[in-house]
Amino acid sequence: MSARMLINGVAEQQVSALDRGMAYGDGVFETLRLIGSSAPLWSRHMQRLQDGCTRLRIPPPDVQQLWHEVLQVTHGMPQSVVRITVSRGQGERGYALPANPCPTRVVAAFAPPLVDQHAYAHGVRMRVCDLRLAEQPLLAGIKHLNRLEQVMARAEWNDPSITEGVLLDSHERVISATMANLFVVVDGELLTPSLQRCGVAGVARAQVLASFPEARVDDMALATLRRADEVFLSSSVRGIVPVSSLDGRDHLPGALTRRVQQHWRELGFVMEQAG
Structure with a gap:
């Protein structure tokens, strides 16, 4: 499945194997539907993302920065599905939380599923x-x-x-x-x-x-x-x-x-x- 993707704001396709999201599922995500450059449920997605980060003690991403990146990856797409993933980022081996986490932020756009x-x-x-x-x-x-x-x-x-x-x-x-x-x-x-x-x-x-x-x-x-x-x-x-x-x-x-x-x-x- 092809996707337009930004990792921490940079056009990349790979996340480090040391990322805690990959190692432990230590993070949250949102999957939202866009019609052109409109996301009717954006505020609700951001509210749940904030809640998830707060409960997991992950520093939440900047909402305006996320929106800017969403517009980047969906530019020119009449409809799209965007997945926003926020992990705790890289850390030492083990379950203990990093003292100073540096979250990983992934924003990826996909073609929407066809409707039956x-x-x-x-x-x-x-x-x-x-x-x-x-x-x-x-x-x-x-x-x-x-x-x-x-x-x-x-x-x-x-x-x-x-x-x-x-x-x-x-x-x-x-x-x-x-x-x-x-x-x-x-x-x-x-x-x-x-x-x-x-x-x-x-x-x-x-x-x-x-x-x-x-x-x-x-x-x-x-x-x-x-x-x-x-x-x-x-x-x-x-x-x-x-x-x-x-x-x-x-x-x-x-x-x-x-x-x-x-x-x-x-x-x-x-x-x-x-x-």
Whole structure:
């Protein structure tokens, strides 16, 4: 996959093998969608990046500098996906934090994924993953570099007709999908799982919660997900995607899902179509 990349503001393609991000997953990242030179959810991405750096005790990058670098790597691209990675930088061998960390900053731009219009109109198929997410409140919500749980969960299936997997925690509570957050509509109420113990608090999730204040955040049992009238995924890259079936149980995109999709379009996210 080709990418335009800046490492600490310099056009390079390689990070040191001694970087703690590579050695320990010691860092955070954001993946955002740009339409031309506009990033509608920029402030939310920067808020989560700041939160992640603060919790991991990594000096946060300068937001204006990041934006300047984002514009550099996306220059001339009508649409793009940008990944911003901030690691603690290089350090001595061992887990002890460097006394004076010098963070590594990577800003990379990619062509956006093509959109399957059938999926946006009719939904995607999902399965429940066998893997259970570990609970760690210190890391819950932030997008840290260690994504092995998601990698191993995604390795559980190779059926191309299944797009996503549901992740549960060790107490069988619904948390998210492997690459997106989950929303359900049960008896007319919009619900999304609590992420106080594990999981990534997505930027698109935050946008939906802010724009639909009637939505409720709470622990969610798998039985609640299965009996939902509507189910949809939220992702800052792919937007709002309905779920058409979960382990063979059918769901139909309903009026509330369509309202959230319309809100997404009104933010300026017009997706490239496949084919």
